[in-house]
Amino acid sequence: MSRVLVGVKRVIDYAVKIRVKPDHSGVVTDGVKHSMNPFCEIAVEEAVKLKEKKFIKEVVAVSCGPTQVTETIRTALAMGCDRGIHVEVSGKDYEAMGPLQISKIFAALAKKEEASLVILGKQAIDDDCNQTGQMTAALLDWPQGTFASEVTIDGEKVKVVREIDGGLETIKISMPAVLTADLRLNTPRYATLPNIMKAKKKKIATMKPADLGVDMVSRVEVLRVDEPPTRLAGVKVETVDDLVAKLKANGTI
Amino acid sequence: MTFALRPTRRLYAHLSTSNFVQCRTIKKEHTLKNGGWERVIPAFRSVCGEDGVSLGEAVREQHGRDESVHRCRPPDVVVWPRSVEEVSALAKICHHHHLHIIPFGTGTGLEGGVGALKGGVCFSLRNMDRVLDLHQEDFDVSVEPGVTRKGLNSYLRDTGLWFPVDPGADASLCGMAATSASGTNAVRYGTMRENVLNLEVVLADGSIIHTAGRGRRPRKTSAGYNLTNLFVGSEGTLGVITKTTLRLYGVPEAMVSAVCTFPSVQAAVDSTVQVLQTGVPIARIEFLDDVMIDACNSFNSLSYPVAPTLFLEFHGTEKSLEEQVTVTEEITQANGGSDFSWARDAETRGRLWKARHDAWYAALALRPGCKAYSTDVCVPLSRLPQIIVETKEDLMLNGLTGPIAGHVGDGNFHCIMVMDPNDQDEVIRVHEFTERLASSVSLML
Numbered sequence: 001m002s003r004v005l006v007g008v009k010r011v012i013d014y015a016v017k018i019r020v021k022p023d024h025s026g027v028v029t030d031g032v033k034h035s036m037n038p039f040c041e042i043a044v045e046e047a048v049k050l051k052e053k054k055f056i057k058e059v060v061a062v063s064c065g066p067t068q069v070t071e072t073i074r075t076a077l078a079m080g081c082d083r084g085i086h087v088e089v090s091g092k093d094y095e096a097m098g099p100l101q102i103s104k105i106f107a108a109l110a111k112k113e114e115a116s117l118v119i120l121g122k123q124a125i126d127d128d129c130n131q132t133g134q135m136t137a138a139l140l141d142w143p144q145g146t147f148a149s150e151v152t153i154d155g156e157k158v159k160v161v162r163e164i165d166g167g168l169e170t171i172k173i174s175m176p177a178v179l180t181a182d183l184r185l186n187t188p189r190y191a192t193l194p195n196i197m198k199a200k201k202k203k204i205a206t207m208k209p210a211d212l213g214v215d216m217v218s219r220v221e222v223l224r225v226d227e228p229p230t231r232l233a234g235v236k237v238e239t240v241d242d243l244v245a246k247l248k249a250n251g252t253i
Numbered sequence: 254m255t256f257a258l259r260p261t262r263r264l265y266a267h268l269s270t271s272n273f274v275q276c277r278t279i280k281k282e283h284t285l286k287n288g289g290w291e292r293v294i295p296a297f298r299s300v301c302g303e304d305g306v307s308l309g310e311a312v313r314e315q316h317g318r319d320e321s322v323h324r325c326r327p328p329d330v331v332v333w334p335r336s337v338e339e340v341s342a343l344a345k346i347c348h349h350h351h352l353h354i355i356p357f358g359t360g361t362g363l364e365g366g367v368g369a370l371k372g373g374v375c376f377s378l379r380n381m382d383r384v385l386d387l388h389q390e391d392f393d394v395s396v397e398p399g400v401t402r403k404g405l406n407s408y409l410r411d412t413g414l415w416f417p418v419d420p421g422a423d424a425s426l427c428g429m430a431a432t433s434a435s436g437t438n439a440v441r442y443g444t445m446r447e448n449v450l451n452l453e454v455v456l457a458d459g460s461i462i463h464t465a466g467r468g469r470r471p472r473k474t475s476a477g478y479n480l481t482n483l484f485v486g487s488e489g490t491l492g493v494i495t496k497t498t499l500r501l502y503g504v505p506e507a508m509v510s511a512v513c514t515f516p517s518v519q520a521a522v523d524s525t526v527q528v529l530q531t532g533v534p535i536a537r538i539e540f541l542d543d544v545m546i547d548a549c550n551s552f553n554s555l556s557y558p559v560a561p562t563l564f565l566e567f568h569g570t571e572k573s574l575e576e577q578v579t580v581t582e583e584i585t586q587a588n589g590g591s592d593f594s595w596a597r598d599a600e601t602r603g604r605l606w607k608a609r610h611d612a613w614y615a616a617l618a619l620r621p622g623c624k625a626y627s628t629d630v631c632v633p634l635s636r637l638p639q640i641i642v643e644t645k646e647d648l649m650l651n652g653l654t655g656p657i658a659g660h661v662g663d664g665n666f667h668c669i670m671v672m673d674p675n676d677q678d679e680v681i682r683v684h685e686f687t688e689r690l691a692s693s694v695s696l697m698l
Contacts, residue, residue, distance in 0.1 A: 190504045195413070198411045
C-alpha cells in the first residue's frame with residue numbers, strides 16, 4: 001500500500017512572548033520553550049487518521065535541524081507515526097535554512113522513500129513563509145492540495161477541500177501528491193504517557209543533506225530584525241470642533 | 254423542613270446599600286486620602302517601575318470586580334509586581350502604612366473576592382507568568398500566579414501530563430489555590446486541597462514563606478503542621494500566593510461522555526450513589542434539573558427531554574471505558590433512566606457537554622436583563638435528593654427562578670438564582686431563600 005511523509009518543524013512555542021535580540025540579528029531562542037509547529041501537529045494528526053482508516057500503511061515523520069529536533073520527532077511518534085528521519089543541519093546552515101532547502105530535502109526523501117503523499121503544515125508560525133509545500137510539489141512535479149480543511153482518499157485520487165478567500169474550493173488530484181494542512185483540518189490528539197513511552201522504542205534514522213544530494217546554500221540573507229513600533233497613546237479631545245481641527249492639523253483631512 | 258424567616262434588621266441594612274447595582278461612581282473620599290498616598294505611590298513606583306503602578310479610574314474599576322453579581326469595589330491603586338521580591342517589598346510598604354492588600358489573579362471568581370471593601374492596594378499578579386520546575390517523572394510542576402489553568406495544560410501538551418481541576422473559568426492556578434477551586438472533575442481527581450503540594454506565600458508584613466519548605470514537592474508527608482492546606486482556600490486573607498506546586502496526572506488515553514434522563518431527582522441521585530459504590534472511576538457526573546435542561550434546550554437549540562438529567566464522563570483505556578460504560582448503563586436503566594446516549598470522539602463529546610458548560614448563560618437567558626446569583630451547597634450524598642426536592646418546592650412556592658446544576662458525585666449543587674437586581678422585593682425574597690437553604694443544610698446530619 002502506501003507510505004506518507006510528514007514534515008514537523010521545531011519552533012518557539014505559540015504561547016511564548018517573543019523578544020528580539022539586542023543586536024537585531026534575530027529573536028531570542030536560548031532558554032525559550034520550543035514545541036511542534038501547530039500546523040505540523042495537524043498534518044501529523046491527519047496522517048495518523050489516514051493510517052487508522054487503513055488508507056496508508058506507514059507514516060514517517062521528518063524534521064531538519066540540530067539534535068533538539070529529535071524531541072519534535074518523538075512527539076510525532078507519540079501521536080502515532082511509525083518511524084522518524086532526522087536530517088542533521090546545524091550552525092550557520094540551520095540559521096540560513098529556509099523553504100527552498102527544506103523542499104529540496106523533502107523532494108529527495110519522497111523519491112527515496114517512495115511516498116504516496118507528503119503532508120506538511122501550511123506554514124510555520126516563526127517565519128510564516130507558506131512556501132515549503134508548494135516548492136516541494138514543484139520540485140517533484142506532483143499535484144498539490146494546499147490549505148486543506150478536508151482530505152478524502154478515493155482510490156488513486158485525493159479529494160481536497162481547500163480554504164480560499166472566497167470560501168471553500170474542492171479539487172481532485174492524483175497521487176502521489178503534496179498536501180498542506182490548514183487549521184480546520186482536524187483537532188490534533190494529545191500525546192498520552194503510554195504512547196510517549198512506546199515512542200521511545202520507535203526508530204529515528206539520521207542523515208545529512210549531502211546524503212540526499214542537497215546543497216544547503218541559501219541565497220537569502222537576513223539583514224535586520226526589529227520589533228513592531230510601540231503603539232502610541234491616543235489623544236482625547238473635548239469637542240467635535242477640536243477633533244476636526246486636529247485632523248486638519250495633521251493632514252488627515 | 255424549610256422555615257419562613259422574616260427579614261432581620263441586619264438583612265435590611267445589608268440590602269440598603271443596594272448590593273446588586275453594578276459599579277457606582279467613585280466618590281471623592283474613596284480616592285487619594287490626605288497626604289499619606291503621596292509618600293506611598295513613589296515608594297510603589299520605585300519597586301515596580303513607573304509602568305507598574307496605576308491610579309487610573311478605569312484600571313481600578315477593572316480590578317474591583319470579578320464575574321459575580323457583586324458590585325464593583327475598586328481599590329485605591331493597582332500595582333503589578335514582577336517577582337516575589339517585589340511582592341514582598343510592596344507588602345512591607347503596605348504594612349508600614351496600614352494599607353489593605355487585595356491579591357488579584359484573573360478576576361474570574363464568582364464570589365466577589367476581589368472587591369476592595371475598604372479601599373487599599375490591589376496586587377495584580379498577572380506579570381508573574383512563568384511555568385517553573387516541571388518534573389515529568391515526579392508528576393509535579395510549580396507555577397507563578399499569572400499562569401492560568403488552560404495555559405498550563407497547553408504548556409504540558411507534549412508531555413502526556415495535565416492538571417485536571419476544572420472550575421469552568423480559565424482561572425489563575427494560584428487563585429484557584431487561594432479559593433480552593435473544585436469543579437466538574439473533582440469526583441475523580443479531587444479539588445485544589447488534594448492537589449497543591451507546596452505554596453510560596455508573601456505574608457502581610459512582607460515575609461516570604463514556603464508552606465511545605467522551600468523547593469519541596471513530596472507526594473505525601475507526615476512532617477509538621479499542614480500549612481499548605483491552611484492557605485488553600487484562605488481567599489487571599491492570609492497572604493499573597495506567589496507560587497504553587499501542583500500535582501499532575503497522566504492525560505487519559507480515551508474519554509467517553511454520556512447523557513441520561515431520569516423520571517425523578519431521586520432516581521438520578523440513586524444512580525450516582527450506585528455508580529460510585531460499584532467502584533466505577535467516573536471522571537465527571539453532573540446533575541441538571543428539569544428547569545435547567547429546559548433553559549439549556551432553549552439556549553442551545555437542543556432537544557433533551559425536560560426531566561432530571563445526568564451528564565457523565567469516563568476516562569481510561571479503551572478496554573476499561575467499555576466496561577465502565579456498560580456497568581453505568583445497567584445501573585441507570587435499573588433506576589428508570591432512559592435515552593442513554595454516549596459519544597467517543599472529541600466533537601460529539603463537545604456537543605453533548607455544551608449543554609452543561611453553557612448552564613450559567615442558559616440560566617441568565619431565561620430572563621434577559623437579569624443577573625445570576627450562584628449558591629453553592631454541599632451535603633452528604635444520601636441527603637442530596639431530599640435537599641434538592643425541598644429546594645425546588647421552596648422555589649415554586651416563592652415564585653423564584655432557580656435552575657439547578659450540580660456536581661452530584663460530591664453531593665454538591667448550585668442553585669443559580671436568576672433575579673432582577675432592580676426589583677427590591679425579589680432581591681429580598683432571594684436573600685430569604687438563601688438563608689432558608691443554609692438553615693436546611695445546617696440541620697442535615
